[in-house]
Amino acid sequence: MIRMAIAGLSVDVCWDALQASGWTEPQLASLQRECLDISRLPAQLSRTREADRVARIYQLNRFRSHSYQSWVARYQEIYQSFGCKLPATDAAAPVQLWRQYVFHPLWSFAWADQEELEYLLDVQREIAGLREAAQQSSWLRLKAQMTANRQGYRAPTAAWRFYVGLPFVDHLMEPVGGPAIPAPAYPYPDFSRAYFTTMKNLTRHEMVITAIALKRYELRHGKPAASLAALVPGFLAAPPRDLMDGQPLRYRLSSDGSFVLYSVGADGQDEGGDPSTAVSDKDWQNEPPWAGRDWVWPRAVVDAKAGAS
Secondary structure (H helix, E strand, C coil), rough: CCCHHHHHHHHHHHHHHCCCCCCHHHHHHHHHHHHCCCCCHHHHHHHHHHHHHHHHHHHHHHHHHHHHHHHHHHHHHHHCCCCCCCCCCCHHHHHHHHHHHHHHHHHHHHHHHHHHHHHEEEEEHHHHHHHHHHHHCCCCHHHHHHHHHHHHHCCCHHHCCCCCCCCCCCCCEEEEEECCCCCCCCCCCCCCCHHHHHHHHHHHHHHHHHHHHHHHHHHHHHCCCCCHHHHHHCCCCCEEEECCEEEEEEEEEECCCCCCECCCCCCCCCCCCCCCCCCHHHHCCCCCCCCCCCEEEECCCHHHHHHHH
């Protein structure tokens, strides 16, 4: 996620740099080489989820091997450090007594293994979806997989035997402004926003590299590239990808000699390079120009007042 944040920040920096005059083609080639190589990062989404799975199993095993009272004491200090109280659903005195002396010992002995298996089966489906999305380079495909997994989730028989959500752990980010845990219909942590941000920043990075390559092409040939295919292999190793839908980035020349370079954006629908904000995209809005129906590589706008002065 740190690398994804850096990639996101680099987009605006590179755009600003490309507006300066005086670039030479070798300088742009050097800038293109120095841009962070994140071509392999889609494949690491599944590895990151696998690491989270290891952490979850460790927490389950620790929870199982300790008394409920010691678990409460451990997280009470963490919550207090944020100036918060433990959630009453897991920390109320009657709940603590019931779990400490009855439910938790019984769960640890009889049902913990099955709960762990239920979790592993569910997260494996998500990991498989991440691997497929990495191969297809498509957020739409990943989103569809996750939606199917969540809609297809069925609580295990006699679900009252299981905690499902680890007490305090799954609520831990809420005191510091994080999202609430998913609805009970799907009890495990939801990483879809992190996946979306990753695919978005990867797409924006592809646009940065493509914009540099287009500027290099124009400097070398004295005219804009007729298509993105003209950039391969002299300026790009492969056609640039739109990781929103797995297709190539969209590109066209305008009558004034400028170009339109864009991604289909969060909804995966090609609106012809429409940068206007869609009402349905409210949940995913970010700073312009990445909040439109399509995510369009921005063009510099001349300040008429400044030009007149």
